[in-house]
Amino acid sequence: MNISYRHLRAFIEVAHSTTFAEAAAKLFLTQPALSSSIKKMEAELGGRLFKRNTRNVSLTPEGEALLPNALRLSRDWDNTFSDIQNLFAMAKGQLTIAAMPSFAESHLPSLLREFHHKAPNINLRVVDVVMEQVVQEIRNGRAEIGFTFEPEHKEGLEFESLFTDHFVVVASVEQAAKFNNMASWQQCLNFPLVMMNRGSAVRKWTEAELLLHGEPNIVAETGQLATLGKLIKSGLGISIMPSICQQQMEALGLMALPFSDSSSGTLPCDKEPCDRGPSDQAPLCKRVGLLRNERRGLSVSAQTLWQLTTERYTSKKDVC
Template identity: 30%
Template sequence: MNISLRQIRAFVCVASHRSVTQAAREMHLTQSAVSMLIQQFGEQAGVRLFERSQGRMQLTPQGEELLPQARRVLASLEQMEASLHDMQRMHRERLRIAVPQLLACTWLPRVLDSFGQRYPEVALTVVDGTADEVLGVVRSGDAELGIGPERQAGPEINRIFLTEVPMVLVFAQDHRFAQCRSVAWSDLGSEDWIAYSSEFNQYLEKLFERNSLRFGERTVTQVNHLTTALALAGNGMGVTAVPAYAAQLSGSFGLRHVPLHTPALGRDFFIYHQKGALLSPAAQVFCKSLSVGLQRLGEQ
């Protein structure tokens, strides 16, 4: 059996119009060409597809049974053609992603490498800054996608849950916690604290309030970037809580890291994009590909 797509299209078109003339007009063929395609399709299928009744083409019982299958074949073909068109468009696109700087140098490279190997013609731009800046970059249109911890997005931003990332405590290698396997929040009352995000500080204050925890009257050092916080902690200037992926750099900054408990703390991470904006094919495929990298995002 050697059925062609032109034969299937002719069959579906004639069945839809009940007319060879109208089918020929839609397919930009002559009536004789359409009739020939129908005849060939019927011969290949081994059934009679149509019979004339009052000047119109009526499906035979066999044709009625075959029509839904033929339509599914054409629908699948149209879907494949649309996917190929999207891939061609994607190969001409630039994808801009906003991410926290430390996420960009720990977890993201492997994700981008995997994506780049599959879609080498997509031009990638990473806008790396602080976690507090991600939403602003997406809101301004300087990045199509943002990846970062939970933030108050506002009505103009849509967010898609990605994963929960555990938070760990980091401190200098000679710190009093150096031999601990985990640390409770209540043990931090006498510790100098290094703060690197105003939003995260507010989150911690609410956490302490819910759990009747209080910090002592010790020094709080405020910085803008998480890498700076890690460097200060490694030099013994205090402790701080960071996403688990940041602990990959512990050795570089002379740090140790341990889980926090009572309560355990995790941060929800999201994909952010402008609400109402149609994502480019490259962005859609990138969002789907993120699932392969989620395990490493939560690794310590």
């Protein structure tokens, strides 16, 4: 059926007018053009929608039956395109992002504050989950942007590095005193270790590094960073974790110790600080960055957050 939005609007205006001339004036059309539109619509539907005489025009019973549906379709059409315009203008909408808890706590608040200043009408939904789930949220399209360590398998994903994180030893004050302010992998083997669960990438990376130097004594594992901190604080053991977690650990009264060959904390650069030999003092380091599904386009609001984030960290890359 070849009935357009233009035909629908013409029908509604004539239905709300007393004459074709009045309706034509409202639509900024000539009367013959309006009459032609109505006749084409009637031909498509198979019958007359209006009763016409020299003085006025009125709806037939079929026209009266059509009018409420025509009004609903017109409102739906207008609302649909208004909503899309609002999305493009960031006047409304929702942006879902996924972030590792460590990034969500330390870096994300200031980023989202700045984004909210630019797009105050966008509702933000933050999914704070472990790295592996961040990747899944992006792959499955449940989140548009992820903040995570660089995945080992990036097929179908786009990763943009923001900074490089140097892992640190986290210990209670009493345990930290035995390190003389610097750590080595060999020293870590002299302490009981509490670690993230075996399925996590952080556990995989740290355990693999420890095994290069000996046999680690892992006495407990957990899936929550906060629980890990409480276990360390209790004196159960030490842990090795990204320095992006340092703020959260220090809030618990714990100490973060760099490895002897480590630069301090996170490095906001795209160079290659992770290219290192098997030194006992060399830090473990991994890139942290933005993640998106390269098969899906970003919404305007997601593009804005992506650009805002990359510009902020790009401005720091000359400090390496």
